[in-house]
Amino acid sequence: MAASPVGMKRFYGLLAAVAVVGIGLLGYQLSKPATVSIPANVQIDVKDTANFHGYVKGDPNAPVEITEYADYQCPFCQTFATLQMPTIEERLIKTGRLRWRYRDFPLQQHPFSRLAAHSAACADDQGKFWQQHEKLYDGQAEWSGARDAAPIFRQYAQENGLDLGKYDACMSGHIHAGRIQASLEEGMRVGVQSTPTMVVGNRLYQGRFDSDAITRLVDSLAPKTSSAK
Amino acid sequence: MIYRMGAALMSLLGLFVSAYLYLYKIGRIGTLACGTGGCETVQQSTWSRFLGVEVSLIGLVGYALLFVTALVSLQDPSPRAWPARALVWLAAGGVLFTAYLTSLELFVIHAICRWCVGSAVIIVSVLVLALLDRRLGTESRAG
Numbered sequence: 001m002a003a004s005p006v007g008m009k010r011f012y013g014l015l016a017a018v019a020v021v022g023i024g025l026l027g028y029q030l031s032k033p034a035t036v037s038i039p040a041n042v043q044i045d046v047k048d049t050a051n052f053h054g055y056v057k058g059d060p061n062a063p064v065e066i067t068e069y070a071d072y073q074c075p076f077c078q079t080f081a082t083l084q085m086p087t088i089e090e091r092l093i094k095t096g097r098l099r100w101r102y103r104d105f106p107l108q109q110h111p112f113s114r115l116a117a118h119s120a121a122c123a124d125d126q127g128k129f130w131q132q133h134e135k136l137y138d139g140q141a142e143w144s145g146a147r148d149a150a151p152i153f154r155q156y157a158q159e160n161g162l163d164l165g166k167y168d169a170c171m172s173g174h175i176h177a178g179r180i181q182a183s184l185e186e187g188m189r190v191g192v193q194s195t196p197t198m199v200v201g202n203r204l205y206q207g208r209f210d211s212d213a214i215t216r217l218v219d220s221l222a223p224k225t226s227s228a229k
Numbered sequence: 230m231i232y233r234m235g236a237a238l239m240s241l242l243g244l245f246v247s248a249y250l251y252l253y254k255i256g257r258i259g260t261l262a263c264g265t266g267g268c269e270t271v272q273q274s275t276w277s278r279f280l281g282v283e284v285s286l287i288g289l290v291g292y293a294l295l296f297v298t299a300l301v302s303l304q305d306p307s308p309r310a311w312p313a314r315a316l317v318w319l320a321a322g323g324v325l326f327t328a329y330l331t332s333l334e335l336f337v338i339h340a341i342c343r344w345c346v347g348s349a350v351i352i353v354s355v356l357v358l359a360l361l362d363r364r365l366g367t368e369s370r371a372g
Contacts, residue, residue, distance in 0.1 A: 008303070011234045015241060022245035029249065029258045108270050109340060111263075147262060 038114040038177050044185070048178035055120075055129050057089075058099035063222035066098060066214070067199040069105035069187040072116035072136050073144055074195045080209055081137035087211035098218050102133070104183040105195050112149040117180045119153040122170035123162055131160040230306060232362035236316060236355045237299035240292050243351040247288035250344055254283050267340035274340075276333045284330060288348060291326075295319050295355060317363055320356035327352050 054067060070077040092098035106113035116136050123132030135156040136143075143149040150171070157167045170176070187197070191204050198205040200217065252258045254272060261268040271277065277284055298319060302312035327349045334341055 007230075015238065018238065018241055022241070022248075026245065026248055026252065030252065108274075109267075111268075111270070 038118045038174055038180065042174070042177045042181050044178045044182045048176075049182045052179060054101040054103040054183065055124060055133070056099060056101050057130060058093040059096040060099065062093075062096055062099040064098050064200070064218050065101060066217075067101040067103055069103050069183075069192045069195060069197045069199065071105055071107045071110055071113045071195040072120070073110035073113045073140065074107060075140070076208060077196045078137050078140040080196055081134075084209060084211045084214070088214050091211065091215060092218055097222060097224070098214075103187060104180045105187045105192055105197070106180060106184060107195060112143060112146075114177070114180055115149055116143075116153065118171060118174070118176050119157065121176035121179060122167050123157060123160060125170055126162050126166060128160050128162055132156060132162075135160065230303060230362075232358040232365070233299055233302045233313070233316070236320070236358040236362070237296055237303070239351050239355045239358065240296035240299055243292035243348055243355070244289065244296055246344055246348050246351065247285050247292055250285035251283060251289050254285050261344065263343050267334075268342040268344055270340035271334055271338055271342040271345060274338050276330075276338060287326070291319070291323050292351075295323070299355075313359070313363060316359040317356070320352065320359050323352040324356050 058065075070081070072078075088098070088100075093100055104113075104117040106117055120129055120132045120136060123129050136153070139152065139156065143152040146152060154164070154167065154171075158164055190199060192199070192206075194206055196209065198209065198214075200221065205217070249258070250261075250272065253261050254277065261272065272285075279287060295316065298312050298315050302310065302316055305312060307313070330345065331349055334345065
């Protein structure tokens, strides 16, 4: 049965209303300040990995080195970074017994992991990696469920005293996307499957860690001497 | 005619969903509004392209075709006219393609994109409306 002219008129009115709302919503999305997302399918250049093998803190001559593969959006990594790491730092890193190497292992299911890792990498360009790293983990609950984490990361950068012009250029240029991907691929190559994973020599330690477990590990690898207290 | 109107309306909604996903894919929208985080996982996966073409672009073109076909079908009430038949075939193709994409999400990518689920609901409803239109239109003519 054919619709009446009045019915058709109403129908076209409804279509027009839906079209106006749809175009309006898309226009709103397009007009929002361009946010950054870090591509995963990047070509890894030599410059991404040359002289870069993670972010390191601690004595270069420390007898033990632990490489942590972690993801900024992973809850276990966050718990480890905020609750255990301060003790490990005081007890082992500052005393010269342990050198810590942090490497990115952004998991696919976490939408802001790469963005967070890139934010920390851009802070590293200005010598403030660990400050940004700390803020990213401390604030995980704040940004993890956010619609867009980029402005929050930028706020952390500002609070850490970064030059925001350089930071913005670094983020929008995705200049460290290759480094992050290279780190992920290196982790997969050595057998990392979840985060956090600690690598000591050729051995992988996965699961939940606390500072006592790390201390026992360091003690077993390099027993304390009387001069190292 | 009410079913064809419904099909046109749903196709228009699908058009906007596809446009949103496509604009994200080409970098015009920073992040997707997706509570689970699965949308970005799906959209950034290698499966977001089909035969070298963005799946969201295929959806955009497909919904545009459905929308135009549904509008054209409104000009001729006969269920046997080509626009009414084309609507059924186009929607059936869309449902099959959506079933393939949903199976990838569930069994290969292991992530669900809410916008893709929305699109799946839309394309199924377009097919149901197109089938109802053909069936009821044919019955009323026979009666």
